[in-house]
Amino acid sequence: MSSNATARTARRRTLRVAAAALTAAAALSLTACSGADAIGTKPAGHTGSGTADGAGSSRTGGAGSAAGAQGSETKADTKADAGAKTGTKAGAAAKQSGSAPAAGSDRAGSGVERCHTSGLKAAFATGGDAAPDPDAGGSTTTSVVLTNKGGRACKIGGFPGVDLKSVNGGERWSLARSTAKHGSITLGPGDSTDFTLNLAMTKEDKGFYQPAYADITPPNETTPITIAWPWGTLVDQRSATHPATFVNPIG
Structure with a gap:
């Protein structure tokens, strides 16, 4: 190559x-x-x-x-x-537990019923110095005793009604009430309490009033207990504004 x-x-x-x-x-x-x-x-x-x-x-x-x-x-x-x-x-619940009892209830706050006319008996106290002094004028008193004749306790207090009646019942005198304060008490079976009447007694043969009976109506009741009047004459003050004969409260 x-x-x-x-x-x-x-x-x-x-x-x-x-x-x-x-x-x-x-x-x-x-x-x-x-x-x-x-x-x-x-x-x-x-x-x-x-x-x-x-x-x-x-x-x-x-x-x-x-x-x-x-x-x-x-x-x-x-x-x-x-x-x-x-x-x-x-x-x-609070509202229910704190509600007040209805007005006019027969039960007291403790659960004890008030005393009814049917469970009571009435009488003037007449023993010892219980009799009014007929010479005392308008400064004497008498007592009416109320006894629980029932089988249960009951509560009572306040002013009773007292109507004095003449022999034929035509002349009535509804006694005025005092201004005294009062409480209430519980009466067991057979227990008693009383209230007083201030009396203006007189021996005059003019301007007097002679009671024959007294109708005693317990507080909050309408039916009376009639008892005989055991004392003498009273000064007739049925039309007086401030009579010297008047009712004091129970309790």
Whole structure:
């Protein structure tokens, strides 16, 4: 082979090697670019996903807080309603337990009934110094005794009604009441109490009133107990504004 041919052959080999090297370099360059693009894309996608997750977590936390607040308000309202109902029941119970007995009730505060006419007997006290002094003028007194003849205790107090009657019953005198204060007492079976009458007695044969009977009506009753009048004459003051003969209270 001539020297020229040998030189041409060597040049062609050199060109092929150079071309192959350029091709390999280009391939590596393309591979590197593809890898860089993939790496750049992947972090971007990851960052986007992370932001979305964070936003979702924030929204979830907000909803949970709202639900928790609403639950707390509901529980508070429920407790308030329960407290209101309890207060209403307690108030109703307090109101019921503190209500006053109806007016005109036969029961006293302790649960003992008042004394009724049917359970009492009446009589003037006549023994010893119980008799009024006929010489005392308007300063004497007499007592009427009331006895519980029933089988149960009863309570009595206040002013009885006292009506004096003449022999034929035509001349009545409803005695005035004093201004004395009074309480009440409980009479067991067989127990007695009394009240007094202030009397203006007289021996004059003019301006007098001679009772024959006394109708004694216990407090808060309408039926009287009639008893005989055992004493002498009284000064007739049936029309007087402030008579000297009047009734004092029981108790």
